Amino acid sequence: MYRFIKKYHYQLVIVLTLMSLVAIALVDTHLKTPITPHGILDFEWAKTPLKTNQILHAWGTQGSLFAAFSLGIDYLFLVFYTLFFVLTTQRLSNNNHFIIKKTTNAVILLFLLAGFYDALENYFLLRILTGQNTSNMALQAYMVSLSKFLLIGLGVLYLTVSAIIKFVEHKKQ
Numbered sequence: 001m002y003r004f005i006k007k008y009h010y011q012l013v014i015v016l017t018l019m020s021l022v023a024i025a026l027v028d029t030h031l032k033t034p035i036t037p038h039g040i041l042d043f044e045w046a047k048t049p050l051k052t053n054q055i056l057h058a059w060g061t062q063g064s065l066f067a068a069f070s071l072g073i074d075y076l077f078l079v080f081y082t083l084f085f086v087l088t089t090q091r092l093s094n095n096n097h098f099i100i101k102k103t104t105n106a107v108i109l110l111f112l113l114a115g116f117y118d119a120l121e122n123y124f125l126l127r128i129l130t131g132q133n134t135s136n137m138a139l140q141a142y143m144v145s146l147s148k149f150l151l152i153g154l155g156v157l158y159l160t161v162s163a164i165i166k167f168v169e170h171k172k173q
Contacts, residue, residue: 010087017084020077027073030066033058040070043125044145052128052138068129071122078122082115085155092162107158114151117144 028039035058036042046052056064086108093104124141127133 010091013080013083013087017077017080020073020080023073024070024077027066027070031059031063031070033063040067043067043128044121045142046138047142048138049133049135052133056129064129068126071126071129074122075119078115078118082111085111085114085152085159088159089155089162092159092166103158107155110151110155110158114148114155117148117151121145121148 024040031039031043036055043052043055046055059067089104089107089111093101121141121144124137124144128137128141
């Protein structure tokens with residue numbers, strides 16, 4: 001079994017990432033209301049205690065349980081997508097342009113930081129769900145969520161450029 005996992009670890013990470021993403025998407029269907037048309041994302045970006053309280057009221061007890069479940073799955077998802085991005089970055093740096101090779105560790109750090117911000121965001125949101133909605137908790141969740149998405153966006157842009165460079169250099173050979 002270990003040899004199988006070692007040989008196919010990248011594919012396994014892809015499958016686990018997709019499975020956890022699908023699970024979050026399925027749970028998220030229970031969190032879409034007129035106040036939260038984007039589900040859990042609206043909760044992440046609420047910014048104020050007033051808005052989070054409106055969302056929690058709209059969701060009710062059952063919706064709050066779905067939100068907590070979604071955040072629990074997201075803790076797994078953030079591990080899997082972080083691993084996916086780290087492994088993809090490493091794979092694209094192999095036999096690639098020297099600039100890509102030199103920046104690989106910085107981009108890996110970027111993805112690790114994004115995963116940390118996602119965990120921190122989940123922590124703030126879980127505190128709000130459990131009634132610990134302090135005056136700045138929603139704003140903190142929003143700020144780390146925004147930072148997470150910006151870091152992932154930069155990383156995905158880097159991976160896209162890396163893939164294009166690798167493809168062009170491969171075609172030259």
